[in-house]
Amino acid sequence: MNRSIAYRFLASFTLVAIVGGAAPAIDEPSPEHPFIYERSVWFDADSTSQSIEEVDFEGVPDRSEVVDRAVGFTDTGDGSRQRLRGWIEAPRTGAYRFSIASDDDGVLLLSTSEDPGGGRPIASVRGFTGRDEFDRQPGQISRPIVLIKGRRYHLEARQRNVDGKGHLSVAWQVPGGPPGVHIPIGMRLEPAFRLEVWNGVARGEPDSLTVFQTPPDRVQDLYSMYSADVGTNVATRLRGRFRASASGRYRFMVTGDDFATLRMSRPGDSEGWRTIASLSSWTPPDAWDGRSGQVSESIELVAGEVLDLEVLHWQGSGPGHVGVGVTGPNGLDSRPLRSVATSDRNAESETR
Ligand SMILES: [Ca+2]
Numbered sequence: 001m002n003r004s005i006a007y008r009f010l011a012s013f014t015l016v017a018i019v020g021g022a023a024p025a026i027d028e029p030s031p032e033h034p035f036i037y038e039r040s041v042w043f044d045a046d047s048t049s050q051s052i053e054e055v056d057f058e059g060v061p062d063r064s065e066v067v068d069r070a071v072g073f074t075d076t077g078d079g080s081r082q083r084l085r086g087w088i089e090a091p092r093t094g095a096y097r098f099s100i101a102s103d104d105d106g107v108l109l110l111s112t113s114e115d116p117g118g119g120r121p122i123a124s125v126r127g128f129t130g131r132d133e134f135d136r137q138p139g140q141i142s143r144p145i146v147l148i149k150g151r152r153y154h155l156e157a158r159q160r161n162v163d164g165k166g167h168l169s170v171a172w173q174v175p176g177g178p179p180g181v182h183i184p185i186g187m188r189l190e191p192a193f194r195l196e197v198w199n200g201v202a203r204g205e206p207d208s209l210t211v212f213q214t215p216p217d218r219v220q221d222l223y224s225m226y227s228a229d230v231g232t233n234v235a236t237r238l239r240g241r242f243r244a245s246a247s248g249r250y251r252f253m254v255t256g257d258d259f260a261t262l263r264m265s266r267p268g269d270s271e272g273w274r275t276i277a278s279l280s281s282w283t284p285p286d287a288w289d290g291r292s293g294q295v296s297e298s299i300e301l302v303a304g305e306v307l308d309l310e311v312l313h314w315q316g317s318g319p320g321h322v323g324v325g326v327t328g329p330n331g332l333d334s335r336p337l338r339s340v341a342t343s344d345r346n347a348e349s350e351t352r
């Protein structure tokens with residue numbers, strides 16, 4: 001052991017000892033400890049002429065951590081590459097779909113067993129996706145893969161950052177879970193939005209409909225603040241709560257067919273609901289701007305601040321939909337708003 005390695009070993013050991021006293025240690029990734037991952041980064045420049053499948057992930061990484069979320073390091077710098085690996089356990093028997101989000105290119109490998117050597121590519125990102133954006137490219141989502149309840153499988157995600165910002169995360173769709181919803185592996189996702197529907201409602205401006213004071217005919221919980229499954233000649237109310245992840249200026253927007261009014265309220269605020277955007281004619285399903293009044297003024301929020309949002313909506317004949325989106329600091333662009341995954345574990349990451 002040369003002097004520099006000895007020093008690094010000693011420094012790491014000391015750090016672990018200090019951290020270990022302050023926070024519960026996480027077990028090393030192993031088949032016996034699924035949903036624990038090792039993430040490793042190499043800072044050296046990396047050939048961008050190769051495909052991500054050809055990039056070398058051998059050798060001693062510059063930094064490694066054990067984490068309890070299938071999320072890599074962020075913004076590791078130009079020309080860096082990283083690997084995230086560990087074991088997962090199938091909670092049910094059935095067909096799973098896995099998805100990788102990365103910036104830049106990424107590839108996801110799954111083994112047919114506990115054996116890391118059995119890993120094969122099942123999904124990949126070309127170029128980049130947004131952070132935790134699991135449905136931007138068809139190739140980033142795997143085909144259905146059958147897993148057996150209680151069995152452990154080795155999972156490995158690889159990413160490189162050519163330049164600018166960078167990130168890496170992995171999600172899955174569990175059999176019996178909400179269809180089409182990508183849940184970050186090891187996280188919990190609850191439907192954060194509620195759609196209420198009143199049937200047989202004659203045309204009217206949403207603001208003036210009195211039907212909202214009566215019990216709805218149908219209620220549906222949603223993972224995104226969007227629905228195209230509303231029916232005809234209906235009034236709907238779509239509600240949700242938004243929590244600002246960072247301090248800054250936000251804009252909220254509504255999309256709808258036919259008429260819609262977006263209102264907000266700050267919890268505990270005696271002023272109650274106030275209108276921040278509205279549509280007096282229908283938009284196409286994914287049209288989020290372009291109509292006057294469709295986008296709110298910018299709204300200043302501090303990190304952690306909460307807003308209640310609701311859309312009052314009326315839909316006559318033909319297609320109908322209603323949805324709410326937000327843009328904000330740090331490139332936030334969530335159109336529509338989506339449920340945010342939370343962790344059951346509170347353990348901090350541990351540096352080795
Ligand atoms: Ca990048």
Ligand SMILES: [Ca+2]
Nearest residue numbers: 317318319320
């Ligand atoms: Ca319509």
